[in-house]
Amino acid sequence: xxxxxxxxxxxxxxxxxxxxxxxxxxxxxxxxxxxxxxxxxxxxxxxxxxxxxxxxxxxxxxxxxxxxxxxxxxxxxxxxxxxxxxxxxxxxxxxxxxxxxxxxxxxxxx
Amino acid sequence: xxxxxxxxxxxxxxxxxxxxxxxxxxxxxxxxxxxxxxxxxxxxxxxxxxxxxxxxxxxxxxxxxxxxxxxxxxxxxxxxxxxxxxxxxxxxxxxxxxxxxxxxxxxxxx
DNA sequence: CTGTATCCGTTTGGATACTG
DNA sequence: CAGTATCCAAACGGATACAG
Numbered sequence: 081x082x083x084x085x086x087x088x089x090x091x092x093x094x095x096x097x098x099x100x101x102x103x104x105x106x107x108x109x110x111x112x113x114x115x116x117x118x119x120x121x122x123x124x125x126x127x128x129x130x131x132x133x134x135x136x137x138x139x140x141x142x143x144x145x146x147x148x149x150x151x152x153x154x155x156x157x158x159x160x161x162x163x164x165x166x167x168x169x170x171x172x173x174x175x176x177x178x179x180x181x182x183x184x185x186x187x188x189x190x
Numbered sequence: 191x192x193x194x195x196x197x198x199x200x201x202x203x204x205x206x207x208x209x210x211x212x213x214x215x216x217x218x219x220x221x222x223x224x225x226x227x228x229x230x231x232x233x234x235x236x237x238x239x240x241x242x243x244x245x246x247x248x249x250x251x252x253x254x255x256x257x258x259x260x261x262x263x264x265x266x267x268x269x270x271x272x273x274x275x276x277x278x279x280x281x282x283x284x285x286x287x288x289x290x291x292x293x294x295x296x297x298x299x300x
Numbered sequence: 301c302t303g304t305a306t307c308c309g310t311t312t313g314g315a316t317a318c319t320g
Numbered sequence: 321c322a323g324t325a326t327c328c329a330a331a332c333g334g335a336t337a338c339a340g
Contacts, residue, residue, distance in 0.1 A: 088229035098292035119198035161301040182208035
């Protein structure tokens with residue numbers, strides 16, 4: 081109970097800032113979008129079909145947020161009608177290790 | 191654009207279920223509590239002081255949720271006044287690798 | 301096709317006071 | 321000390337219609 085001079089079990093965690101990471105993958109839909117984009121580039125409508133529960137409003141919000149954070153890139157093609165493609169950036173692809181660790185943990189602790 | 195027969199870049203992500211993991215560490219306060227408990231056992235009031243922005247209501251809710259998920263243990267000592275201690279379980283300690291990966295990612299992509 | 305605008309119900313969470 | 325009860329404001333998010 082001596083909280084004044086306790087020795088941390090995991091000193092590498094103390095100064096750890098993962099809020100930034102959670103800000104990217106912690107949202108309600110962010111991971112579902114990521115999962116799709118790890119499979120390759122997708123268009124807005126494709127994402128909507130593959131994630132049936134998401135409303136267009138929420139999907140737009142999620143995509144914009146992730147674009148702002150630099151984990152995906154949005155490309156607009158001036159076709160008629162317009163075409164938009166979403167692709168992971170290297171920063172986004174690099175989330176791979178984190179997600180793998182999450183997958184391993186979830187599998188281990190059923 | 192051939193979405194019918196595309197080959198995923200990250201096949202190991204496709205069947206991945208990390209919702210369970212995010213359910214534990216994705217909440218607004220969960221990680222801040224985890225960070226404290228990685229330093230060792232703490233009492234309710236200690237957590238409140240170390241996480242000044244959290245209200246008692248939110249802290250209780252977070253702790254109860256994490257207890258329910260099996261990542262921490264709540265021990266009540268029938269002293270007067272009552273004493274309550276929170277400690278990570280092995281399942282909770284095992285979140286360590288995930289958090290380390292998050293920390294590395296956040297550090298890499300300033 | 302790819303969103304945006306609007307409405308609105310639900311949920312979240314802070315502040316505060318109070319209890320065993 | 322460790323919460324719980326209550327109130328209330330803000331944010332989230334779904335449904336729907338519509339615009340460029």
